[in-house]
Structures are given as structure tokens and as C-alpha cells.
């Protein structure tokens with residue numbers, strides 16, 4: 001009957017408008033990462049997305065865009081893109097954001113943090129708070145920490161256990177000026193390039209070496225592009241930071257903010273633990289594939305420390321001596 005049809009139309013209209021308003025309310029945020037979920041880094045972002053989807057009943061979702069694709073492969077533009085709102089959020093490396101947030105160079109100071117206890121003392125201490133304030137003052141809201149890991153040195157030429165071994169070696173470094181200075185101080189010939197360009201450059205032999213955490217070396221099979229020598233020198237740790245654009249943050253409800261922060265902290269803690277737990281197996285796998293692994297004794301370590309002291313002289317003022325001092329106190333006490 002026509003009455004029946006009218007009712008049907010009304011019901012349809014109501015359910016249509018309900019689903020439209022639901023889809024307007026359900027919000028998807030883009031999350032940028034440099035590495036995919038083949039790596040702990042990408043897995044950290046996916047974990048964050050899973051936790052958010054679960055606990056928001058799908059009302060708020062995160063969509064992860066790996067391989068720096070939202071910044072056309074240029075990872076040093078990730079922070080600017082997040083600040084300007086081109087991307088909503090990111091799980092990013094302190095190295096890649098340091099061109100815009102100089103305080104983040106704290107973590108790249110060579111041989112400043114010796115082990116994971118030092119890292120945790122800094123990220124969980126006063127210096128960590130100061131670093132988060134520095135990020136926030138530049139229009140991005142930091143939520144939690146993750147970890148890419150301690151960065152180790154590999155090359156195709158031979159074992160490296162003293163600075164002289166780096167003499168004239170072409171080393172791919174990330175696009176952050178501090179790394180240029182560190183490898184220049186060591187007598188190497190550093191070349192800045194994105195991760196996207198790094199593997200081809202290693203493959204063709206355009207560069208002799210690179211530096212990255214064990215997880216990256218292992219998953220990306222860096223040994224298969226001729227990097228047969230690996231020096232474990234723990235010269236710096238590369239923390240990851242979960243963060244959101246300020247305007248996006250302001251537009252969220254109090255409940256959504258709490259959800260995003262708690263899930264970022266949880267995903268970060270989960271990824272840090274996993275990354276650290278996996279390192280021994282990764283090292284064993286790398287050795288198994290025939291890579292010559294060099295460890296430094298105390299005197300050899302000291303020679304690298306001394307060779308890079310000029311980098312501290314140059315960079316502590318740019319980072320801010322207050323933050324560097326706070327980090328020292330966080331690690332070693334007053």
C-alpha cells in the first residue's frame with residue numbers, strides 16, 4: 001500500500017541520515033612513518049591504530065602511511081608536514097624532526113647515552129619533559145615515546161675499530177646536519193640522503209657504509225647490498241615520538257585526547273620492549289648470514305669518544321645547554 005511505502009521511505013531516510021551523521025562523526029587521522037610494519041617502527045604505529053580502533057569502537061581511527069609517502073620520501077619534511085596539517089599525526093624519529101626542533105639533537109650527540117638505562121632516564125626524566133615542551137612550542141603535540149634503537153655502523157670495506165678506519169669512507173647519513181659533523185670529525189666522507197635513496201646507493205656502491213639500528217639492518221637485509229662489516233659502537237640512540245598536529249588535537253574531545261595519549265604510551269612501551277628483546281636474535285641472525293661483527297674494547301671506545309668531542313662543543317649550545325645538563329642529571333644524578 002502507499003501508506004506502507006511512505007513508512008518505508010521514512011525509515012530509509014532516517015537510517016540514511018543516521019549513517020551519514022555517524023560517518024561524519026567517525027574520524028580518520030593520517031599517521032606518517034618512515035618504516036613499514038616489517039620493522040618494529042611501523043609495528044608501533046599499527047599497534048597504536050589497533051588500540052585506538054578497539055577502544056573507540058571505530059569512532060576514531062588511525063590510518064598509517066608508511067615509507068614517508070605523505071612527504072614524497074623526504075623524511076626530514078615530516079615534522080613540517082605535521083605542523084602545517086598536511087598530515088594529522090606521526091610516529092617519527094628524533095633525527096628526522098631535528099631540523100625543525102633543534103632540541104631533538106640531544107639524542108644524536110655521539111656517545112652521550114651509553115645504554116638503554118640512560119635512554120629511559122632521559123626520556124622519562126626532566127630532559128624528556130623539556131624535549132616534549134620544545135615540540136609542543138612548535139605546534140605539535142607529543143604523546144609518547146618509542147624506539148628505533150641504538151645505531152650501529154656498517155660498511156663494505158673492512159672492520160672498523162678505530163677512527164682511522166673511517167678515513168675517506170663514503171658514509172650515507174640521514175639528512176640532519178649533526179650527522180654530517182660527526183662523520184666529518186671522524187675523518188669520513190658523509191653524504192646526506194633519505195632512507196628511500198639509501199639502499200640503491202649502497203647497492204651501486206655509491207656509498208661505502210651507513211648507520212642504523214640492528215632491526216633495520218636485519219629486516220632490510222643490508223648485508224645483501226655488500227655491507228659485510230658491522231661495528232657495534234652504540235654511538236647514539238634513536239627514540240621515536242608519537243605526536244599529533246595541534247589543530248587536530250584541539251578539535252578532539254577530552255575523551256578522545258585521553259584515548260590517543262594512553263594508546264600512544266601503551267603502543268610505545270610495547271614496541272620499546274619488543275625492539276630490545278629482539279636485538280640478541282637479530283645480531284645472531286646477522287652473524288649467521290656471514291657479517292663480520294666488531295665490538296669495541298674500552299680503549300677503542302674512548303678513541304671514538306675523543307674524536308667526536310668537537311661535535312659536542314659545536315652542538316650543545318644549539319641544543320640548549322640546559323637540556324643537555326638536565327639529561328646528564330637524569331642519567332647520572334646531581
Ligand code: X2X
Nearest residue numbers: 034093095174194195212
Ligand atoms: O633513514 C634512516 O636511517 C632511518 C630509517 O633510520 C630514519 O628514519 C632515521
